Amino acid sequence: MITTIIAQQMFDGKNIIKNQAISFDEQKVLAFDSVKGAKEIKVPGLLTAGFIDVQVNGGGGYLFNHDPNLMALNAMVLAHSRFGSTGLLPTLITSGIETITSAANVIASAIKQQVAGIVGVHFEGPHISVPNKGIHSSEYIRPLTESEMDIYCRDDLGVKIVTLAPENVTAAQIKRLTEHKVKVCLGHSNASFAVTQAALAAGAVGFTHLFNAMSALTSREPxxxxxxxxDEHSWCGLILDGHHVHPATAKLATRAKKIGKMMLVTDSMSTIGSSQETLEFDGHKIQLANGKLTSQTGQLAGSALDMITAVNNARRMLDVSLEEALRMASQYPADFLGLNTSTPQLAINANADFTLLNTTNNSDLHVSQTWIGGKQIY
Incomplete structure (x- = not known):
């Protein structure tokens, strides 16, 4: 079935266009015009490419570490679609080899079955630094062995990210991962400037939640x-909830980083899209209060951030335009993941993944409808 949406406004990745028609089937965008025989819908608000979140620990009451199964993945997609996300990389926090294997197997199944919204997988650890582990369990932190390498190098997992600490992984291992199409991100690390640069030279392409759980910039040691x-070639993920990074620090970093290389991420836990206010993870009792998730020790424990809130925060905290905030949530993550030929640009033959935004009384945006693969799921 072909559907035509006539949007009051549409952001195509470059410009906001008024009263624009877009026609699509159950997979792709077909035309920027009405198509004969299509179901026609007029919608108020701003239609834009769906958001892509490269770091999603959970949602809808499910945590990927605890529930590496298709039910959890579907619940996560549905939960995050309420906030404009149409593409997720479920993220597995530092775990034992059995959990990593289970997670990989369910992601492979989701990719094979073309489960809506699942783009690939993000393995955050276990090859990280103990001093900067955050809430990751030191019990599972370990060197990268052939057992893990075999999993990361599988070719049935969609887009793959591995976050690691370069002081604990060799340059040869980073190179091998990149040769098998793994996006190597650096994070949870105490690495020096020189060690980080060596990892970038070996093929690392990103930084996981910039500033958080990584060695800090100082006057004598960057x-x-x-x-x-x-670095002009790598991407940085930024958790813009006002808790993980001070707004002024985030603003300064965004101005310093090359345009197009700073992307919004949520690092969200199971509370998103649910009534859940407490959860347990690896012995940590985690409490949600005032939009912030903390363990009993006071440590930040993931986030309660959703993508549309991150977009609103980008406009307010970073002083960027609406268009740039939307690109930070859609185009830049797609560029990082190598998806820019299919999504999230609103272009002919692009995936029919988009979200409809409306404005609240305080000028913040909220999501009113979301489509993935041409099907409205919210």
Whole structure:
């Protein structure tokens, strides 16, 4: 079935266009015009490409670490679609080999079955630094062995990200991962500037939640944060909830980083799209209060951030335009993942993944409808 939406406004990735028609089937965008025989819908608000979140620990009451199954993946997609996300990389926090294997197997199944919204998988750890582990369990932190390498190098997992600490992984291992189409991100690390640069030279292409759980920029040692901001070729994920990074620090970093290389991520836990206010993870009792998730020790424990809130925060905290905030949630993650030929641009033959935004009384945007693969799921 072909559907034509006539949007009050549409953002195509470059410009906001008024009263624009877009026609699509159950997979792709077909035309920027009405198509004969199509079901025609007029909608108020701003239609834009769906958001892509490269770091999603959970949603809808499910945590991927605890529930590496298709039911959990579907619940996560549905939960995040309420906030404009149409593409997720379910993220597995530092775990034992059995959990990593289970997670990989269910992702492979989701990719094979073309489960809506599942783009690939993000393995955050276990090859990280103990001093900067955050809430990751030191019990599972370990060197990268052939057992894990075999999993990461599988070709049935969609887009693959591995976050690691370069001081604990060799340059040869990073190169091998990249040769098997793994996006190597650096994070949960105490690495020096020189070690970080060596990892970038070996093929690392990103930094996981910039500033958080990584060696800080100082006057005499740029460390990982300095290397991340200076490098023109890598991408940085930014948790813009006002808790993980001070707004002024985030603003400064965005101005320093090359345009197109700073992307919004949520690092969200199971509370998103659910009534859940407490959860347990690896012995940590985690409490949601005032939009912030913390363990009993006071540590940040993932986030309660959703993508549309991140977009609103980008406009407010970073002082960027609406168009740039939307690109930070859609185009830039797609560029990072190598998906820019299919999504999230609103273009002919692009995936029919988009979201409809409307404005609240305080000028913030909220999501009113979301389509994935041409099907309205919210």
């Amino acid at each position: 460390n990982m944060v300095g290397a991340a901001l200076l």
